[in-house]
Amino acid sequence: MRAFNRVMSGKPAQAFAALAMITALIAVPAGSAKATESDCDSFITGQFKIIGSGASFQAYGRSVNLLNDDTFNHSFTYISSGYQFGDLVWVDRSLNPMSSNVPTYFSDDSYVTSRGGWKQCGPTEDMASLQVVNWNTTTQEHFAARACFRPWDGRPSVCGKWYVDRT
Helix, strand or coil, X not given: CHHHHHHCCCHHHHHHHHXXXXXXXXXXXXXXXXXXXXXXXXXXXXXXXXXXXXXXXEECCEEEEEEEECCCCEEEEEEEECCCCCCEEEEEEECCCCCCCCCCEECCCHHHHHCCCEEEEEEECXXXXXXXXXXXXXXXXXXXXXXXXXXXXXXXXEECCEEECCC
């Protein structure tokens, strides 16, 4: 819900978020997959923008977005329309930085796999995932991130293109 509160603003949004959180606490069965702090990175509130070029996508009647903040260099997944209770979202991030010759957008997992694979921040049963750092400004290392989603009814998961933030 933290990511959802960040995207929406105002008292109606806060009331809806509180109601959704209470409903989630009541309805989530034991053993549901949840992101842990070790899967994800620090949480920030920032000015997030939707990443296009296939990093955000349409699937099963949902608009699934990869959102990115250029100031604090975090990314997360957000279902902006069509969300259904029980949908799962997560964001994947490469474990190791990407070399400068990797394109900004790519679909093939083989490059990320060859560089050590990725961590999965989630899934969370919510409209928004927790966050990952996509660019370490101290070391100037850029990581690949992608938005992923699985509908509540168990149909196959869908992920967008990998995105490497270089701005």
